[in-house]
Amino acid sequence: MAAPSSSTATLTPVLIHLLRGASDLASVAATHAKLLKAGFASTLASSNHLLAAYSRCGAMSRARDLFDGMRDRNVISWTTLMSGYAASGRPRDTISLLRGMQFSGVQPNVVTLSTAASVCARLADEGLGLQVHARAAVARCARDTVVATALVDMYGKAGRVEDSRAVFDGMAAPARNAVSWGAMLAVYAQNALGNEAIQLFAELRTDDSGLVPNHFMLSSVMSACAGVARLGIGKCVHGAALRLGHGNNEVIAVALVDMYSKCGFYEYSRKVFDRIEQPSLIPYTSIIVAAAKYGLGRCALALLGEMVDRGVQPNDVTLLSVMHACSHSGLVDTGLQLLRSLQSKYGLAPCPSHYTCAVDMLGRAGRLEEAFELAKEAQIEGKEALLLWNSLLSACWTHKRLDLATLAGQRVSEFNQDVAGGLVVMSNAYASAGQTDNAAAVWSSMRQRGIRKDPGCSWIEVKDIPYVFYAGAISCAGTRADEMLMLLDELECKIREKGYKGRLGSARVSDGHEDDRDEGKGVMVGVHSEILALGFGLLVLPKGMTIRMMKNLRMCSDCHEAFKKRRTVVTDPRDDLGGGCG
DNA sequence: ATAGGGTTAG
Numbered sequence: 001m002a003a004p005s006s007s008t009a010t011l012t013p014v015l016i017h018l019l020r021g022a023s024d025l026a027s028v029a030a031t032h033a034k035l036l037k038a039g040f041a042s043t044l045a046s047s048n049h050l051l052a053a054y055s056r057c058g059a060m061s062r063a064r065d066l067f068d069g070m071r072d073r074n075v076i077s078w079t080t081l082m083s084g085y086a087a088s089g090r091p092r093d094t095i096s097l098l099r100g101m102q103f104s105g106v107q108p109n110v111v112t113l114s115t116a117a118s119v120c121a122r123l124a125d126e127g128l129g130l131q132v133h134a135r136a137a138v139a140r141c142a143r144d145t146v147v148a149t150a151l152v153d154m155y156g157k158a159g160r161v162e163d164s165r166a167v168f169d170g171m172a173a174p175a176r177n178a179v180s181w182g183a184m185l186a187v188y189a190q191n192a193l194g195n196e197a198i199q200l201f202a203e204l205r206t207d208d209s210g211l212v213p214n215h216f217m218l219s220s221v222m223s224a225c226a227g228v229a230r231l232g233i234g235k236c237v238h239g240a241a242l243r244l245g246h247g248n249n250e251v252i253a254v255a256l257v258d259m260y261s262k263c264g265f266y267e268y269s270r271k272v273f274d275r276i277e278q279p280s281l282i283p284y285t286s287i288i289v290a291a292a293k294y295g296l297g298r299c300a301l302a303l304l305g306e307m308v309d310r311g312v313q314p315n316d317v318t319l320l321s322v323m324h325a326c327s328h329s330g331l332v333d334t335g336l337q338l339l340r341s342l343q344s345k346y347g348l349a350p351c352p353s354h355y356t357c358a359v360d361m362l363g364r365a366g367r368l369e370e371a372f373e374l375a376k377e378a379q380i381e382g383k384e385a386l387l388l389w390n391s392l393l394s395a396c397w398t399h400k401r402l403d404l405a406t407l408a409g410q411r412v413s414e415f416n417q418d419v420a421g422g423l424v425v426m427s428n429a430y431a432s433a434g435q436t437d438n439a440a441a442v443w444s445s446m447r448q449r450g451i452r453k454d455p456g457c458s459w460i461e462v463k464d465i466p467y468v469f470y471a472g473a474i475s476c477a478g479t480r481a482d483e484m485l486m487l488l489d490e491l492e493c494k495i496r497e498k499g500y501k502g503r504l505g506s507a508r509v510s511d512g513h514e515d516d517r518d519e520g521k522g523v524m525v526g527v528h529s530e531i532l533a534l535g536f537g538l539l540v541l542p543k544g545m546t547i548r549m550m551k552n553l554r555m556c557s558d559c560h561e562a563f564k565k566r567r568t569v570v571t572d573p574r575d576d577l578g579g580g581c582g
Numbered sequence: 583a584t585a586g587g588g589t590t591a592g
Binding site: 016019020044045046047048049050051052053055075076077078079080081082083084086109110111112113114115116117118121144145146147148149150151152153177178179180181182183184185186187189214215216217218219220222223249250251252253254255257258281282283284285286287288289290292315316317318320321324353 | 583584585586587588589590591592
C-alpha cells in the first residue's frame, strides 16, 4: 500500500464529495479507482463512503466484496451494508449482518437497530422483531425516537397492536414526534381498528406537544374512517387536510376517494378524483374500485380507456377492478373480453383473482356451464381454487341448479376445509325455500364444527354517531325502541304486499348481550340487521333524505328488493366477496 | 459525516 503523498492529501475530500453525489455505478467505480490510485481507498472512512455509494446505486455485490476485504469495520460499515440490503429488498441478509456484527463484537447503535426493526416490520416477522426489540433494550436504545417508531410499525405489521401501543406509550412524551404519531395511527388503520385511530387522532389534537397533523397522519385517519364508514369524522379530516394545505396531495386524494366511496358517497369520490391534475396508477385504480362498488361498469371502462390514453399503465389490480365493475353492472361479455385481453393488450398474466372474478360474473348471470368451463380452464390450485369453486357453488344455489351445485360442492369438499361462506349460502337457500328446520340444522352443524362467522350487522350514522344493529336486536335504538317496532310493523305490511318475505315486526327488545344474538335462531328467523337500521333511519332522519347505511356482509336478495322502494345507499366498507345476510 | 422511522388502490 503506497503511503499517501502530500500532493494527494488534499485530493480525498474532493473524491468523497464526488462519491456523495454519484448515483450511477460507473461514476462510483471511477471514483473508487481514483481513490485506489491515490492510496486512500483502504482507510476506514473512504471505505465507508464507498460502501454507501455502492449501496445507493444498488450494487450490493460490489459493496459486499468491498466490505469483505476491509481490514477494520466499525458500526457505520456494518450499518451501511445492512441498510443497503434493506433498500434492495433483502431483509434476510440485513438480519444475518446484524448477527455477524454481534459476533464480531461491534455494538449496534440506534441507527443499526432502527434499520433492523424496519426490516422486521417489512417481513411482518414477530419472532425476529422481538429479538431486535430485546437487543435494543440491552443497548438501552429501545426508547429512542426512531428505534421505538420502527418498533411500533414492526408490532403493527405483525398484528400485535397492543405491543405497538405499549412501545408508543413507553416513549417519553418529548421523544414522540410526528413520525411516531403517524406510525401509531397507521398501525390502528392497518389493523382495522378505525375507531381507535380516530380516538388517538383526537388525543393528538388536544395534546400539548403542538404537533401539527401531516399528510401521513391524515391519510391514515382517512383510511380509518373508511374502514369503519365514519363519514362525519372523515369530512372533518378532509376539512383539516384542506386547511393544512394538503388539498393537492395525491396520497390524501386517494385516501379520500376510498373513504367517500366506502361511506356511500360515490359523488364525492368522483369530485376528489376530478381535482387530481395528473392522476397516476393508484388514483385511477382507486376511483375504478369505487365505480365498481356502485355498479358503474361503463364509467370504469371509460376511466380505463382514459388512463391508457394518458400513458398510465394499468396493473393487475386495475384490470381486476374493471372486471368487477363489469360484473356488478351485467357487462358480462365485456368483462370476459377483458380477461382474454389481459396478456395481449395489457401485458399482464391473468391471476387466480381474475379467473375467480370472471367465473363469479358468469355465475351471477346464470351462465353456469360457461362458468364451469372457465373454472376448469383456469387450472388454479390451493387456497385460491377453494375461493373460485366456492363462488361457483354459491351461484349454483342462487340459480337453483342442484345438479351443478353437487359438482362444485365436490370440488369444494376436496379441500377438506370448512367454508363458512358456502354454508351460509346453503342455509339461506333452505330458508328462502321455507325450510327453516334445514337452515337451522346447517347453522347448528357449523357451530358444532367450530366454524365461526362474524355476526352480520348494519349501522347508520346520525349526527356523526354510528348506531349499530345486529339481527333481531334493537337495543341500540335506545328509548325509541318501541316506536321503532311500531314503524317496522307498519313497514312490514306495506312491503309484504310487494312480495317481501322477511319478518319485520318480530324483533326482540334486547340488551345487546351475546346470548341475545343467538345464531341458530336470531340470524335465521329474526329480522335482518339492515331492516333494523333502515327502520331507525326512517324514524330519526328527516323525510325524503337519502338513508346511507353500512353493512359488514352482503345483503340478501329479499332485503335488496325491499330497499329498492326507498332511496337508500348501502355500502360494505370491507371486501364484498363474503356471503350471507345479517 | 459515511448509516435510520410513518402514508394511498384489490
